[in-house]
Amino acid sequence: MRSLWSDDEAKQYTGDLGLRVYSSRLLGRDRSLVLHGGGNTSVKIRETNLFGEEEDILYIKGSGWDLETIEPQGFSPVRLAHVRRLAALPKLSDPEMVNQLATHMLRASAPAPSIETILHGCLPYKYVDHTHADSVVAITDTRDGQARIREIYGDLCVVIPYLMPGFDLAQFCAREFANQRREGTIGMVLLNHGIFSFGDSGRESYERMIDLVSRAEDYLRKHRAWDVPLAAVKPGAIDPFAQAQLRRGISDAAGGPMILKTCADERGLGFARHPQVALISQQGPATPDHVIRTKRTPLLGADVGGYVEAYRRYFGDQAAGAQQTMLDPAPRVVLDPAFGLAVAGRTAKDAGIVEDIYAHTIEVILRAEALGGFRALPPPDIFAIEYWDLEQAKLKQSGKPPVYAGEVAFVTGAASGIGKAAVASFLARGAAVVGIDLDPGVESLHARADFLGLRCDVTDASALLQALCNAVLRFGGIDMLVLNAGIFAASRRIADLGAEEWRRVMNVNLDANQSLMRDCHPYLKLAPRGGRVVVIGSKNVPAPGPGAAAYSASKAALNQLARVAALEWGGDGIRVNTLHPNAVFDTGLWTDEVLAQRAKHYGMTVAEYRTHNVLRTEVTSHDVAELAAEMCGPLFAKTTGAQLPVDGGNERVI
Ligand SMILES: [Zn+2]
Known part of the structure; x- marks a missing residue:
């Protein structure tokens, strides 16, 4: 294991706490040392308080912070003298320990100090680093772990048998540390738990951790226990x-x-x-x-x-x-x-x-x-x-879980417009979301664990099946399906409408959705809270327009498909509802130029054209997406087969 310390990087951090932040992040960068909130670090700093008195403060990692990304405010400033007085008590309950630490901090908004605070306070060093290093844990998780650790470290480390963290462990360590400590002691191993290092500077403490863990790694290598081979496996297809x-x-x-x-x-x-x-x-x-x-x-x-x-x-x-x-x-x-x-x-x-x-x-x-x-x-x-x-x-720090926590939404046409907004609306409600689109931009739409973007042509049946398979392997199922992908061909009268264009529109707007509904049905049926489908229809279903025969007919057929699905799937607990948006201009289809042209065509300003509806309001992708997300929620729990306009009010529809 190499030290990641860089003097150049370290220069960007000032003061004792700054260097504590820096070397904590270095520990956090190595996943074989600490994982997801594991481990903790501290520094003891003498400060002058409001009354001009000098006071030693223990800055200890706060609960809820990760070492990799910790900031100065992630350290809780606790009065060291009080911590040490607590350590001398014959006993201290957990709630009282938490209360004592929380009421002896310098900053009211600081996070709860680590449960290993008293242990850090007892160690007589300015900087203290603690990790759950894989290699040390591997060696101590064996029958003769203690003997092996003593063989590796000799006087370098004090060795502590397993005790549950908290007050008793802190007291035990304080006592044993005084007993076992020798001239060259630079660390302490907690069997079946992890390892501590300490030093006068952030760098010294950090590099001692690296040195100690490296010795454990070398020991494993020497005993052919480092890169442990597994029999070669050939992955089969996963169902x-x-x-x-x-x-x-x-x-x-x-x-x-x-x-x-x-x-x-x-x-x-x-x-x-x-x-x-x-x-x-x-x-x-x-x-x-x-x-x-x-x-x-x-x-x-x-x-x-x-x-x-x-x-x-x-x-x-x-x-x-x-x-x-x-x-x-x-x-x-x-x-x-x-x-x-x-x-x-x-x-x-x-x-x-x-x-x-x-x-x-x-x-x-x-x-x-x-x-x-x-x-x-x-x-x-x-x-x-x-x-x-x-x-x-x-x-438990995050409070009440969001409405779709643990659920999975699958959105088509997710790279732009209503689909992109739908991805955001479902993510905001806690769902994991799979977005598919012909546009490869969908793959990088969000870089987060709960989003999977897949490039996929919905008219390619095998690609669609593969996308469903990838979605289910990533998140475990499909609970909510948003059928949004669609195309709007150039305006053309029926007399001029060729078979190819008709088929192309039907393929995307109708056939692909039927395939997707069929292939998703087994998953929707398994949804823990019941499956839900939201179909993005169109105002053209109730109120078609001249020049849009293929589009209007495809959306009307899709509408009928959704109604039949609502009838057929009700018994499986699956709800199917449809939205009919109109004049949503913040999508890829509507460039400023096209918008200006259309407005002129109707003799309106762009602003008038955007709000040309009963409510004189503009309808955005976000508006449609929010309603689509809500239709999957408890408000609509008893609604299926419904069609809801989201168009600001259209006289022909009303
Ligand atoms: Zn620990």
Whole structure:
């Protein structure tokens, strides 16, 4: 492991806290050191307070911040003298510890200080760095882990047996540190948990971490436990419908819709096919705080019911009458020889976090196995972390989940206009969204975990099937379908309308939508909250115009298709509703030039033309998209087969 420290980069950060921010980010950049909110860092700074008195302040990473992206305000400033007085108490409950730390900070708006604050305060060094380094964890997660760690580090590190984080661990470490510390001690290993380093400067502490972790890596290399090979695997075709069924089972167990991502990577598949997978994957997480993301064990295969049963037994055994409420018993990690690794989460982001954590867990397990046998902490220790309020608080910061959290929307014609706006409207309501479009721009529409943009021609049946397959493998299903893709051919009277143009319009506006509805039906039927379809129709359905025969006829046929779907699919709990927009000018079709021409044609100014409706209001893509998104929600829960104009009021329609 190389130090990433750069004097040039470091110059951009000022003061002790600035360098604390910099070296924390360096730790965060290396995923083999810390993952998603794991690890923490601190610096002790002497400051002058409002009264002119000098005071030592412990700046410690705040809860909810990631080391990789932490800012100065991500550190909570706690009065060090108070932290040390707390450490000397005979005992301190968790709620009182949280309260004492929160009421002895310098900034009212600071985040809650890390649950390892007292431990940081007890270590007599200016800078303290703490990670859950994969290599250190792999070595300590073995039967003779302690002996191996002592062999690697000698006097360099104090060694602490596993204790749950919090007050007791902090006190134990303070005592043991004083006992075990030698001249050259630069770190401390917490078995089955992680490692600390410390120093007088940010650079010293950081580079000591790199040095200590490098020694663990070298040890693994020396013992042929670094790059652990897996038998070569040939990935087979994955059945998307089976994944959607699995996702439905997991959602039912979780009590609400969940995202299920099929990872389809070689290591995951190789691990799922490992001859010992049933043994080595079922022992527990690599480091205890992963449990709140991954649960204690993965599901093997597709028997969600069996997993739920086992989880209930685990809860019953461990809670043993204590006043605790069982968390949802749904798995977060699935291993199956057919597809490898799949991960579940309440959102696509959460599922992504589980994926990252489990990818590292696989390596930790394989390395520990290569050293003689992976040995995770026993269930009581894992349960204590899983049901510890201070750990669960990390997941509860975001408040009430958005309306479509865990659900998946599929939008056609997503690169521009109403489709693009629909993507934004569904994302804003918490859905994961798949957008398809002929325009490759759709692929880069949003760079976020909950969006997948696919270039796809809707008239190409096999490309469409592939897009559906990709969507289901990425997010686990299709719950909401927005049929928006369509073309509007140049104005032409029927007498001049050629067969080719007629067919082209029918192909895109009608045939493609029928194929898509047919192919999506099995997924919509599996939607945990019932499937929903929104068809973007047109004012031309109730009020056609001359020169638009192909367009009007295709939209009218699509309208009829939607009505029949509402009749046929009602029994499957699928709602199908249609919007009829008119004169939506902020789309790719309407350039300023075309708009000016049309306005002139009707003898109006552009402004008059834009608002030429009963309400004298302009209708935008956003207006249509918002209504499309709402039609999938609870307001329309009892509506199907409906047609709703969104046109500012049109005299011919009214
Ligand atoms: Zn830790």
